[in-house]
Amino acid sequence: MRLAVEPRRAVATPGTPTMLGVVVTNGSDVISGYVLRVLGADPSWVEIEDPSPRLFPGESVSVGIVLTLPEGIPAGERRVSVQVRDVTDQAAIAIEDVTIDVPALPRTTVSLEPATVTAGKVAGFAAVVRNDGNTVQHARLVARDPEAATTYTFDPDGFSLAPGQSTSVALAASAKRPFVGDPLLRPFELRLEGPSAPPTDAPPAASGVFVQKPLLSRGMLGLLGLLLAISVFALIITIALSSVVGRSAADRDLAIQVAQARQAAAQTGTSTVEGTVIQLSTGAPAQDVTVLLFGAEDPSQPVKTQATGTDGTFAMSDLPAGEYTIQVTGAGFAPTWYPSAAAQPDAQPVELTTGQTVGGLTVVVGGVPATLTGTVTGADVGGAQLTVELPLDVPPLAGVVGPEPGEATATGSTGAVVRTVPIGADGTFEVADLPSPAVYDLVVSKAGFASAVQRVDVAAGEDRSGIQLSLLTGDGSIAGSVSGAAGPVGGAAVVASAGQVVVETVTLTEDPVGSFTLRGLPTPGTYTVVVTAEGFAPATLNLTLTPAQELTGVAVLLGQDQSSISGLVTVPGGDPSGVVVTVTDGAVTAQTVTRSSAPAGSWEVTGLRVPSTYTVTFSRADLESQVLSVSLDGFGNVTSGAPSATQVNATLRAADGTISGTVRQSTTTGATSPVGNVTVTVSSGTTQRVVTTASTPASQVGRYVVDTLPPGTYTVTFSRAGTRPTSTIVVLAASQTRDLSPVLVAPAAISGTVTQGGVVQDGRAVLLYLAAQYGTAAGPVATTTTAADGTYAFQDVSAPEHYIVEVRTTPSGTVLVTSTPQTVSASQQLVVNLSVPTD
The missing domain is CATH 2.60.40.10 (Immunoglobulins)
Known part of the structure; x- marks a missing residue:
C-alpha cells in the first residue's frame, strides 16, 4: 500500500475550503479495502469524497479531501495527518503529514462606555477592547478631535491581546474649561495604532462626546440674581409656613393618603410604550440617547427616563393608562419631541389604555446644525453655484436609493440635493444649518465649466472653514464605442479622471449600441479612461486632449473577466x-x-x-x-x-528516491562507533532490497546506500549477529534522499568470576565453546584469561546461541571446571560465575 498527498503544505483561510489530493495505491497481490481518515483535525472540518475505496492489485485511486477550518481558529502552523488503513490487515497503516498555514486575520473591536460624558475640566471614559481575530494583537488607542483642543490620556498606554481576550482602557479627556456660557460639545473618535491596525482612512473604532460644562452656567447667574429676591420674601414664606403648621392632623393625614394613592397608581400600571430613535442625517440608530416620558397631569416632570440601546430602541413598562408625550435628547443632538417636533405643544400625544402596549414609535433626531465655509478658485467663479448632496454610496441612502438607469452627470455625483447656494464674486461660500453628523458631496458647477466634487465628513455641530474647491474650464469631450468578442457592449461604465476631475457615463443600450460620449472635460489635459462591464475584464486607456479638443472614434475592446x-x-x-x-x-x-x-x-x-x-x-x-x-x-x-x-x-517521469546513512553501535560503557557487516533490509509489500554496511576502509565503516527506490512507505530493518534488530518506517517522496543513521544496542556478552574455595583465581584460562560443538574436534570460539580479581569477559558474542564455558590451568592444560549449557539472547549481558572444586 502506498499513500501520496499533495500539497504537503497548504494555506487555509478560516471559513474557506482547502483542497488536498490523496492517491492510494494497492501494492499487494489481492483486492483490498481501505479507510481514509484525517488525524489532528475535528471531523466536522473534514469532507472526504470517498473515505472507503476498494482497489484491485496494482490499482490506484485519487481521493479529494476538503478541509474547512472554522472561524476564529488561531493563526500559525497546524499539522494534520492523512491516514490510510488496510481493512484486511489492521497492521498495514500509512500516514502522510500535511502542514496547514492559517493566515493571520486581525480583527479588533472597541466600545466606549459611556459614549457621552458631561463634566468640567476632565471627563472619564472606559474603552473596552476585544480581540476578535485569530492572532495576538499588539496595539494602542489614540483619540482625534476636529478642533484638536482636547488632551487624551490612556491607561494603559498599550496592550497585547491574545485571540478572544479583552481589556479595559481608562480614557481621560481634558480641555480648557469655559468660564461662562452654554456647555461645549467636544466630539472625538478612537482609532487603533499598531502593526496590524486598520488603515488611517478606515472608519474609527469608536466615537464619543465630551460635554464640557462652564464654570458658571447661565442658570447659575440667574440663580445669583434671585438670591436678593429670595431674601426679600423670606418673611412672607415664614408666615406662610406657620399657617401650614397650624393645619389640623386630619388635613395632614388626608394629604398623605392622596400622595400615597398617586404613588401606588404610578407603580401599578400595566401599559407599555416602545419605539426606536434614528438619526435624521444618517438613518442609523441613535445609541445611548435619553428618552423622557411626560404625563398629561404634570408636563414639566418626566414620569420615566431611559437610555436607548445599541439598536436605538427603548421600552417603558408598568405605566398607568393616560396620555403621554415623549422627548429625546442627547449630546450632539437637538432636543426632539415625538415624532419630530421642536417643542412640547407640537408633540403628538400617545394615548395608553389599561394593559395596552403601544409599539413601533419612531422618533427622528437631528444633530446640532453644522456650518461649512470655504473658497472656490478658478478663472471666472462668479455665477457658479455650490450644491450640497447626500451621496448614494454611504448611509443613509446606500442600498436604498440608486441612480436612474443610464443616468450620468458631468459632476460624477448623483446624490440627493440638500442645499444649493450661490458662489460670491470673490469665490467665497457659506452653507449654514446643515444636519449633522453626516457625509456630504460638495459639487461646484457653472455652465461651460467642468464641475468638481469634494466629499466631506461633518461631525455633530461642526463649524468647518477653509474648504477649497476648484472650478475648471471644461470644453473638451471624448467619444467612442465599447465592444467585446461577441459585438458591441451596452451598459458599460466609462469613467474619465484627471486629478480631482471625474466624469463618468455609460454606453448606450440602443442604436448605436455600445457608443459613449464624455463631455465637460477641462482642456488641455491627460485623462485615464477606465471601462468596466459585468462579465468582462476592465480596460484602461490614457488619452490626452489639446485645448478645446473633441476626441472621437475611441474604440475599446473588452476581454473576458x-x-x-x-x-x-x-x-x-x-x-x-x-x-x-x-x-x-x-x-x-x-x-x-x-x-x-x-x-x-x-x-x-x-x-x-x-x-x-x-x-x-x-x-x-x-x-x-x-x-x-x-x-x-x-x-x-x-x-x-x-x-x-x-x-x-x-x-511526467518517475522519480526514485534514496535511503542512506551510517549505522553505529553502542557499547556497555555507553560509547558509540560505526559498525560494519550490518544487514540493512528495505521492504515494501513484495519488494525487498538487502545491503550490508561497509567494514572497510576506515572512513566508510558503517555506511550504506539503497537507491532507485520508487516513492512509497518502506520498512527498514537493521540486524547484526549478537544484537537485537531495529526497524523504522520511512515515507519516501519522489526524488527524495532520506538519511537514516540508527544506533544499535550493545551486542551480547558473557562475563563472570572464577573462584576456588571462595578465593578468586588469577591467570586461569577461560575457553568459550559452542554447545553443539563441545566435545568434538572443534576448538573454542574464544579464549581469555582471568584478571587479578578473578573476572573474565567475552565481548561481541554471536546471539542467539548456546554456549559452554570451560576453565583450565592453561589454554591446553587440565580442565578445572565446566559450566552447564548457557543460552544467550541477542544483546543479552549474561553472567556465568564458576567455582573450581577444592579436591
Missing part, C-alpha cells in the same frame, strides 16, 4: 490519473486532479482571471514534479508557456 485552461498529462508506461495540478498567479490559487477516464490524464481549471500569467505545477508522489509558466490574454488564449493556444500538456 474569467477563463479556463486545460490539458493532458501523460506518464510513459504508467497511469496518468491522480496527478495534482496547481494553478496560481500569487493572489488566486486553484487546484484539481487529473482524471482516470475520458481521456485518462485530462484536467481543467476554471474561474481564472485574465489577462494574467499563471504558474502551473504538476505533481504526484511517484513522479518528478514539473512547473510551467503560462500566460493568458484577455480572451483566455495561451500566449506563452505551451505550444497550443488552448491546451497545456505535460509529460
Whole structure:
C-alpha cells in the first residue's frame, strides 16, 4: 500500500475550503479495502469524497479531501495527518503529514462606555477592547478631535491581546474649561495604532462626546440674581409656613393618603410604550440617547427616563393608562419631541389604555446644525453655484436609493440635493444649518465649466472653514464605442479622471449600441479612461486632449473577466490519473486532479482571471514534479508557456528516491562507533532490497546506500549477529534522499568470576565453546584469561546461541571446571560465575 498527498503544505483561510489530493495505491497481490481518515483535525472540518475505496492489485485511486477550518481558529502552523488503513490487515497503516498555514486575520473591536460624558475640566471614559481575530494583537488607542483642543490620556498606554481576550482602557479627556456660557460639545473618535491596525482612512473604532460644562452656567447667574429676591420674601414664606403648621392632623393625614394613592397608581400600571430613535442625517440608530416620558397631569416632570440601546430602541413598562408625550435628547443632538417636533405643544400625544402596549414609535433626531465655509478658485467663479448632496454610496441612502438607469452627470455625483447656494464674486461660500453628523458631496458647477466634487465628513455641530474647491474650464469631450468578442457592449461604465476631475457615463443600450460620449472635460489635459462591464475584464486607456479638443472614434475592446485552461498529462508506461495540478498567479490559487477516464490524464481549471500569467505545477508522489509558466490574454488564449493556444500538456517521469546513512553501535560503557557487516533490509509489500554496511576502509565503516527506490512507505530493518534488530518506517517522496543513521544496542556478552574455595583465581584460562560443538574436534570460539580479581569477559558474542564455558590451568592444560549449557539472547549481558572444586 502506498499513500501520496499533495500539497504537503497548504494555506487555509478560516471559513474557506482547502483542497488536498490523496492517491492510494494497492501494492499487494489481492483486492483490498481501505479507510481514509484525517488525524489532528475535528471531523466536522473534514469532507472526504470517498473515505472507503476498494482497489484491485496494482490499482490506484485519487481521493479529494476538503478541509474547512472554522472561524476564529488561531493563526500559525497546524499539522494534520492523512491516514490510510488496510481493512484486511489492521497492521498495514500509512500516514502522510500535511502542514496547514492559517493566515493571520486581525480583527479588533472597541466600545466606549459611556459614549457621552458631561463634566468640567476632565471627563472619564472606559474603552473596552476585544480581540476578535485569530492572532495576538499588539496595539494602542489614540483619540482625534476636529478642533484638536482636547488632551487624551490612556491607561494603559498599550496592550497585547491574545485571540478572544479583552481589556479595559481608562480614557481621560481634558480641555480648557469655559468660564461662562452654554456647555461645549467636544466630539472625538478612537482609532487603533499598531502593526496590524486598520488603515488611517478606515472608519474609527469608536466615537464619543465630551460635554464640557462652564464654570458658571447661565442658570447659575440667574440663580445669583434671585438670591436678593429670595431674601426679600423670606418673611412672607415664614408666615406662610406657620399657617401650614397650624393645619389640623386630619388635613395632614388626608394629604398623605392622596400622595400615597398617586404613588401606588404610578407603580401599578400595566401599559407599555416602545419605539426606536434614528438619526435624521444618517438613518442609523441613535445609541445611548435619553428618552423622557411626560404625563398629561404634570408636563414639566418626566414620569420615566431611559437610555436607548445599541439598536436605538427603548421600552417603558408598568405605566398607568393616560396620555403621554415623549422627548429625546442627547449630546450632539437637538432636543426632539415625538415624532419630530421642536417643542412640547407640537408633540403628538400617545394615548395608553389599561394593559395596552403601544409599539413601533419612531422618533427622528437631528444633530446640532453644522456650518461649512470655504473658497472656490478658478478663472471666472462668479455665477457658479455650490450644491450640497447626500451621496448614494454611504448611509443613509446606500442600498436604498440608486441612480436612474443610464443616468450620468458631468459632476460624477448623483446624490440627493440638500442645499444649493450661490458662489460670491470673490469665490467665497457659506452653507449654514446643515444636519449633522453626516457625509456630504460638495459639487461646484457653472455652465461651460467642468464641475468638481469634494466629499466631506461633518461631525455633530461642526463649524468647518477653509474648504477649497476648484472650478475648471471644461470644453473638451471624448467619444467612442465599447465592444467585446461577441459585438458591441451596452451598459458599460466609462469613467474619465484627471486629478480631482471625474466624469463618468455609460454606453448606450440602443442604436448605436455600445457608443459613449464624455463631455465637460477641462482642456488641455491627460485623462485615464477606465471601462468596466459585468462579465468582462476592465480596460484602461490614457488619452490626452489639446485645448478645446473633441476626441472621437475611441474604440475599446473588452476581454473576458474569467477563463479556463486545460490539458493532458501523460506518464510513459504508467497511469496518468491522480496527478495534482496547481494553478496560481500569487493572489488566486486553484487546484484539481487529473482524471482516470475520458481521456485518462485530462484536467481543467476554471474561474481564472485574465489577462494574467499563471504558474502551473504538476505533481504526484511517484513522479518528478514539473512547473510551467503560462500566460493568458484577455480572451483566455495561451500566449506563452505551451505550444497550443488552448491546451497545456505535460509529460511526467518517475522519480526514485534514496535511503542512506551510517549505522553505529553502542557499547556497555555507553560509547558509540560505526559498525560494519550490518544487514540493512528495505521492504515494501513484495519488494525487498538487502545491503550490508561497509567494514572497510576506515572512513566508510558503517555506511550504506539503497537507491532507485520508487516513492512509497518502506520498512527498514537493521540486524547484526549478537544484537537485537531495529526497524523504522520511512515515507519516501519522489526524488527524495532520506538519511537514516540508527544506533544499535550493545551486542551480547558473557562475563563472570572464577573462584576456588571462595578465593578468586588469577591467570586461569577461560575457553568459550559452542554447545553443539563441545566435545568434538572443534576448538573454542574464544579464549581469555582471568584478571587479578578473578573476572573474565567475552565481548561481541554471536546471539542467539548456546554456549559452554570451560576453565583450565592453561589454554591446553587440565580442565578445572565446566559450566552447564548457557543460552544467550541477542544483546543479552549474561553472567556465568564458576567455582573450581577444592579436591
